[in-house]
Amino acid sequence: MYVRVFAAAWLLACAGLALLAWGFEAPFAYDPVGPRAYPLLLLFLMACGSLWLLCKPHGDPTPAFDWAIARRAALCVLVLLAYSLLFEVLGFVITTALATFALGLLFNGRLLPCLISGVLMGVLLYGLFDLSLDVPLPLGVLRLLES
Known part of the structure; x- marks a missing residue:
């Protein structure tokens, strides 16, 4: 239960941070992809992990520490x-x-x-x-x- 709550909160945080990262602009072109590609890629990967935690079946046992x-x-x-x-x-x-x-x-x-x-x-x-x-x-x- 706690994992799903954390995953939902993290997914919302990723969405909010993606909105912030979308506005990243450099005053000059220092590389071809620009400053927003890297944060958006990381946020996308974290959001995919959050979605997996939200949607994984309940029957999967949580391994011991x-x-x-x-x-x-x-x-x-x-x-x-x-x-x-x-x-x-x-x-x-x-x-x-x-x-x-x-x-x-x-x-x-x-x-x-x-x-x-x-x-x-x-x-x-x-x-x-x-x-x-x-x-x-x-x-x-x-x-x-x-x-």
Whole structure:
């Protein structure tokens, strides 16, 4: 019952925030998609999750609280917090590589595949966003290699 009340409240909050985000405009065009695409995408995904919680059948049992899963979720939040704090300092490529590596290990990935996928994610996503989509991303410490 409490889950459905929370889901309904969250769905209303998503709708209200989407109305606010729809009015986002930049005084100058700093990227091709504009400032409203990212918040609207996140709000859409959260609204889909709320709808699922509202409409899921009553017969599904709620799993018992598991400390291992809670610890893994907390570590995931800490990795994402570190990602946001180090994004400008270290730059997109290094921060994305480190976060991908850490999240891969957090979800029981093997060391070498996590390392390779982290480096590939950082480099390939930088190429996609900065070079293909013209979205400027910070280079951080790699700025020294640019010249």
